[in-house]
């Protein structure tokens with residue numbers, strides 16, 4: 001299995017795209033910068049929505065309005081982070097995959113994704129009952145805390161990826 005993954009990683013390192021990223025001056029730091037812009041677009045609106053779930057602005061702002069305006073921005077941010085992240089992974093795939101922080105980063109992204117899935121498939125279905133000027137249910141507040149913690153930890157694991 002480890003051998004198979006090793007084969008996939010060295011195949012990735014030899015793709016035309018990986019060679020282009022390795023061989024083009026300043027492309028890697030540009031990808032890093034766009035990755036950070038993607039992260040900002042992902043975490044900024046997601047954190048604002050999480051704070052609304054925790055009660056901030058509950059008299060004035062409908063949860064559903066916050067969701068409609070903020071969550072599409074977060075999805076766009078995730079797409080930008082994912083595309084630039086994969087592009088940065090390609091040229092040094094074996095080396096990066098071998099780092100201790102790599103499974104943490106991947107695992108935490110999966111955890112954040114599962115949290116979103118459960119929130120939308122279960123908790124958010126009853127939003128009409130707690131949309132405005134009501135306490136949000138404990139499950140919504142729990143999802144907000146998990147989201148804030150997991151995205152923050154993905155950021156730490158991402159930064160650690162360069163070192164260990």
Ligand code: HEM
Pocket residue numbers: 032033035036039042043078081082083084085086088089096109151154155156157158159160161162
């Ligand atoms: C979804 C797929 C993603 C992949 C494949 C990916 C992959 C990568 C790679 C390969 C690096 C460069 C590591 C190095 O310099 O050796 C990196 C950096 C980083 N990633 Fe990601 N990433 C993804 C998503 C995210 C997300 C969602 C976040 C945060 C919420 C994040 C946070 C970071 C941070 C903070 C850095 C360090 C940037 C820097 O210091 O320049 N990544 N990522």
